[in-house]
Amino acid sequence: MSEHREGSKKRKHYRASLSKEDNGLTLPKKKFFRQRAHANPFSDHALTYPSAPDHMDWSLYYPAYLSGSTQPSIVNGPNSDRAQGTPRTAESTKVTIADIGCGFGGLLFALSPQIPDSLVLGLEIRTSVTEYVQEKIKALRLQQADSKAYQNVACLRANTMKFLPNFFHKGQLEKIFLCFPDPHFKARKHKARIVSSTLNSEYAYVMKPGAWVYTITDVKDLHEWMVEHFEKHASFERVREEDLKADKCVELMIRETEEGKKVERNDGEKLVACFRRLEDPPWP
Amino acid sequence: MHHPFQCLATFGVTQPSSDEGGLFRRNILFAASGPQILTVNIKTGHIVSTWPLEDTKEPEDEQPGSKDEKGMNLAARPKIINLVAVNDGAHLIAVTGEDKCIRVFGVDAEGRLSELSERSMPKRPCAIGLTPDNRTIICGDKFGDVYAIPLQYEERIVTDSVSNITEEPKKTFVPSASEKTVHSARNRRALEDQRKQALVANAKEPLKFEHQLLLGHVSLLTDLLSVTTGSSNTGDFRHYILTSDRDEHIRVSRGPPQAHIIENYCLGHAEFVSKLLLVTPDVLISGGGDDHLIAWDWKAGRKLAQLDLRDLVVEAGLDGEVDIAVSGLWSIYDEPRQRYLVLVALEGVPTLLTFIMSVDNDIVTVSGRAVTSLPGNLICLIVMDKSIVVSSDSLKQDKETSHKERLSAYTLDSNFIVTGKSSRDLGEMWQIDPAIGATLSETNGHSSLEASRAQVNETVYSIRSLRKRGGYGEESQL
Numbered sequence: 017m018s019e020h021r022e023g024s025k026k027r028k029h030y031r032a033s034l035s036k037e038d039n040g041l042t043l044p045k046k047k048f049f050r051q052r053a054h055a056n057p058f059s060d061h062a063l064t065y066p067s068a069p070d071h072m073d074w075s076l077y078y079p080a081y082l083s084g085s086t087q088p089s090i091v092n093g094p095n096s097d098r099a100q101g102t103p104r105t106a107e108s109t110k111v112t113i114a115d116i117g118c119g120f121g122g123l124l125f126a127l128s129p130q131i132p133d134s135l136v137l138g139l140e141i142r143t144s145v146t147e148y149v150q151e152k153i154k155a156l157r158l159q160q161a162d163s164k165a166y167q168n169v170a171c172l173r174a175n176t177m178k179f180l181p182n183f184f185h186k187g188q189l190e191k192i193f194l195c196f197p198d199p200h201f202k203a204r205k206h207k208a209r210i211v212s213s214t215l216n217s218e219y220a221y222v223m224k225p226g227a228w229v230y231t232i233t234d235v236k237d238l239h240e241w242m243v244e245h246f247e248k249h250a251s252f253e254r255v256r257e258e259d260l261k262a263d264k265c266v267e268l269m270i271r272e273t274e275e276g277k278k279v280e281r282n283d284g285e286k287l288v289a290c291f292r293r294l295e296d297p298p299w300p
Numbered sequence: 301m302h303h304p305f306q307c308l309a310t311f312g313v314t315q316p317s318s319d320e321g322g323l324f325r326r327n328i329l330f331a332a333s334g335p336q337i338l339t340v341n342i343k344t345g346h347i348v349s350t351w352p353l354e355d356t357k358e359p360e361d362e363q364p365g366s367k368d369e370k371g372m373n374l375a376a377r378p379k380i381i382n383l384v385a386v387n388d389g390a391h392l393i394a395v396t397g398e399d400k401c402i403r404v405f406g407v408d409a410e411g412r413l414s415e416l417s418e419r420s421m422p423k424r425p426c427a428i429g430l431t432p433d434n435r436t437i438i439c440g441d442k443f444g445d446v447y448a449i450p451l452q453y454e455e456r457i458v459t460d461s462v463s464n465i466t467e468e469p470k471k472t473f474v475p476s477a478s479e480k481t482v483h484s485a486r487n488r489r490a491l492e493d494q495r496k497q498a499l500v501a502n503a504k505e506p507l508k509f510e511h512q513l514l515l516g517h518v519s520l521l522t523d524l525l526s527v528t529t530g531s532s533n534t535g536d537f538r539h540y541i542l543t544s545d546r547d548e549h550i551r552v553s554r555g556p557p558q559a560h561i562i563e564n565y566c567l568g569h570a571e572f573v574s575k576l577l578l579v580t581p582d583v584l585i586s587g588g589g590d591d592h593l594i595a596w597d598w599k600a601g602r603k604l605a606q607l608d609l610r611d612l613v614v615e616a617g618l619d620g621e622v623d624i625a626v627s628g629l630w631s632i633y634d635e636p637r638q639r640y641l642v643l644v645a646l647e648g649v650p651t652l653l654t655f656i657m658s659v660d661n662d663i664v665t666v667s668g669r670a671v672t673s674l675p676g677n678l679i680c681l682i683v684m685d686k687s688i689v690v691s692s693d694s695l696k697q698d699k700e701t702s703h704k705e706r707l708s709a710y711t712l713d714s715n716f717i718v719t720g721k722s723s724r725d726l727g728e729m730w731q732i733d734p735a736i737g738a739t740l741s742e743t744n745g746h747s748s749l750e751a752s753r754a755q756v757n758e759t760v761y762s763i764r765s766l767r768k769r770g771g772y773g774e775e776s777q778l
């Protein structure tokens with residue numbers, strides 16, 4: 017306990033010093049942001065979340081893309097040069113890509129330059145892990161202030177198992193990543209898994225028809241679990257192998273997630289499965 | 301003290317009109333006191349049946365000892381936490397808390413109950429609805445899951461679910477991870493545990509009755525409505541399931557077989573949502589731990605109006621600081637004046653609050669409000685035409701007589717006209733109904749379970765505990 021206190025004191029001190037040194041250009045060190053591996057998705061965390069998606073001020077997260085009002089507006093800001101003359105409409109300045117349980121954010125930083133015209137959001141339940149990603153985004157944006165890189169990624173703390181519809185409108189997302197989710201091996205903890213028949217309905221709700229869910233894990237049982245629950249869910253179909261090969265995000269997910277790198281070092285297997293959101297059928 | 305009546309139910313007013321029994325059934329009131337259900341004929345005032353069956357002994361002959369014994373028996377039985385009279389006019393559903401059971405009773409023309417089935421659910425059922433054909437129970441539980449189970453029970457071991465979304469498959473044990481899986485020490489331990497637990501998990505009995513998982517929230521489910529719109533004649537018939545949870549959500553899903561499709565959310569509450577009420581087919585009212593109710597165009601997920609409760613509580617002269625927790629919502633259509641009355645119970649408050657509303661397409665206007673003092677905390681009520689039967693929990697110390705006021709009846713003053721905005725002017729809206737009141741005396745006099753104040757509180761007051769008490773869950777274990 018006291019060790020924990022000591023650690024958190026050090027961390028606080030370190031984090032306070034972060035922004036002062038080098039004008040905030042230094043990348044944060046992971047070791048000061050580590051936190052126990054599992055957070056309970058069922059308990060009442062001291063979370064902040066909007067009561068509804070319209071109440072979310074995304075301009076705090078993507079200042080280069082959005083002006084201060086909660087209503088997204090056309091941006092002629094720092095990124096207009098990269099958008100190659102096509103002005104951004106309100107429609108295009110919404111988050112369309114979500115990395116659920118993004119951890120230390122490896123995938124976010126890899127996705128950012130690859131899909132510069134999309135807003136990418138990492139959602140993470142652990143406070144200090146979220147802070148690490150936020151600090152890293154801040155530092156990278158400053159480091160590359162000229163190129164305007166990393167303006168399209170952000171991270172916030174959220175329990176996605178409870179509050180996904182508070183952040184996203186119906187049909188808003190084009191891609192959801194579920195990378196190396198906590199396996200929750202014990203049968204009585206399966207309810208804590210981020211994939212379940214009932215949660216899949218919530219993913220379907222925030223996804224646009226045609227959008228993809230990307231999953232990857234090194235735990236065979238969890239892979240089978242995810243495949244089974246998405247395949248059985250009438251709102252999804254599995255994406256065929258050949259379509260996976262043509263998708264650049266699949267490759268990024270395999271190579272760039274922190275967990276993916278760990279598995280690589282261990283020479284472990286990475287099990288990938290993607291699912292397509294189907295159009296809702298007519299009412300019976 | 302005599303246990304108060306914590307649940308009341310009646311058959312809906314839409315009975316087959318040609319059926320004489322239908323008319324009769326409208327006079328039947330079901331009232332649950334602790335573990336017991338009484339059926340009362342509201343016209344004659346007689347108790348028609350009790351469940352579970354009482355001792356055959358006449359109450360007069362009772363020795364103090366035998367009464368204790370009976371009390372003990374009742375005390376050991378699970379308390380009823382929900383009572384739903386099925387609109388087919390022939391069934392009653394009772395939910396008991398401690399044993400997580402859904403019991404279905406047949407109701408004969410006299411109102412007598414016969415227990416047909418008893419099904420123990422995996423988690424405590426919190427809310428009950430029925431499909432439009434009245435043949436399937438829709439049941440939401442404490443873990444946020446919503447199941448469909450047939451009203452008529454048939455024993456069978458279900459291995460295959462017919463749902464579009466299925467529960468976890470029952471498999472023989474295969475280790476979840478290979479040697480090469482990346483493991484934290486924690487995960488390694490979990491894997492070891494898993495090996496040990498495999499046997500235990502398999503030993504857990506599957507439910508021995510047909511059931512289908514329809515949808516789920518990762519939250520405590522608080523209320524559920526099964527709603528239909530349109531008609532099959534016009535080809536626009538639709539069935540929806542509306543669910544509310546402790547995390548401020550109201551979800552609108554399609555009914556089975558498409559319950560996996562979420563149509564919408566109604567988001568705007570800042571505290572838990574505990575009660576849902578459909579005022580018109582288009583307008584939903586919700587209440588919970590906030591200082592106001594919200595009226596919704598629920599199909600569009602759009603807020604139409606906010607009905608202030610805190611103001612009304614203050615105007616009623618109640619403690620302005622009271623912890624507001626909506627424990628009941630009911631509505632009455634006042635046809636001659638084409639207005640709706642929305643009746644509100646706040647947990648632990650001895651006052652009935654009434655909003656007078658008009659609904660014109662999607663414009664909801666509150667034209668008046670009223671407060672009515674009750675003999676005790678308002679627990680629940682049922683609407684019988686223009687009258688209401690109200691159950692309250694007397695906090696008076698006088699044990700001899702306080703139970704005689706457990707149920708009381710009020711009638712709408714038909715001359716009541718909204719005169720002003722202030723609730724004080726409206727205090728006369730509900731007047732004691734002496735006729736129905738008199739018929740309730742046998743029921744009020746019934747010797748129910750002798751319970752302590754603490755036991756009663758546990759059964760009757762559960763809504764305020766939904767409020768979140770700050771976030772210390774960060775480091776807690778699963």
Ligand SMILES: C[S@@+](CC[C@H](N)C(=O)[O-])C[C@H]1O[C@@H](n2cnc3c(N)ncnc32)[C@H](O)[C@@H]1O
Pocket residue numbers: 053054055057116117118119120121122139140141142145174175176177178194195196197198210273274275276
């Ligand atoms: C094993 S890590 C994987 C991190 C990252 N996706 C990667 O592949 O490197 C799983 C992450 O999911 C997060 N998580 C678990 N449940 C969550 C929830 N309900 N909402 C948001 N994040 C969650 C955990 O805190 C953890 O950081």
